[in-house]
Amino acid sequence: MVKLQKSIDKRNALIKATIDLVNNNGFHATAMSKIAKMANVSPATIYLYFENKQDLINQTYLEVKSKYTNFVFETYQENSSIKRGFEIIWRRIATFNRNECEYSFFLNQCNNTPMIDEPSRKEGIKHLQPLLDLWTRGKNEGVIKPYTDYLLYAFSINPISFLMMAQKQDEFNLTQEHIDAAFLAAWDSIKL
Known part of the structure; x- marks a missing residue:
C-alpha cells in the first residue's frame, strides 16, 4: 500500500x-x-x-480537463431551463478559473497550441458534453442561436477566460460586478 x-x-x-x-x-x-x-x-x-513528452502533456491536459469539468458540472441539472442551466455552468467556469488559476492557465495554453494531439483534444471536448447538450436543446427549442458549438463557445466562454488571464497578468481586477456583466454579455451573445 x-x-x-x-x-x-x-x-x-x-x-x-x-x-x-x-x-x-x-x-x-x-x-x-x-x-x-x-x-x-x-x-x-x-x-x-x-511514453514520452507528448504523452505526458496529453495526459496532463486530460487530467486537468477532467478536474475542470467535474467542478463545472457538479451542480448542473439537465432539467434546468436553458438560461438557468447556462448560467450555472458559466458561473462555475468563472469560479474555477478564479480559484484554480494554475489549471485554468494551463488549459488556456492547451487550447491555443498544436502540442495537444487530436485524439486528446477530442477526448477533452467530450468532457464538455453537458454544455454541448444544453446548447443543442437550446437550439432545438429556439432559445439559442443556431451557431456551431465552436462559435457559441468563442462568444460565451472564451471571454471569461480572457478576463481571467488579464487578471493573472495584473492588467485587470475582476470584480463580482464584472463577472455579473460578463455573464449577461455571454448570454446576450448566444440567445435568440
Missing part, C-alpha cells in the same frame, strides 16, 4: 511539475529533465508513467 501511494505521489508530482513549467516557460521550453528535477525524481522515472 505504501509503495502504491509513493507511485501515485510521483505521478502527481510529475503532473504538477509539468503544469508549473508549462505555465511559466511554455511547452517547448519545458524539457523532460526540468520536469524530473522539479518533481524530484530521476528523468528515467518519467518513462515509468508516460
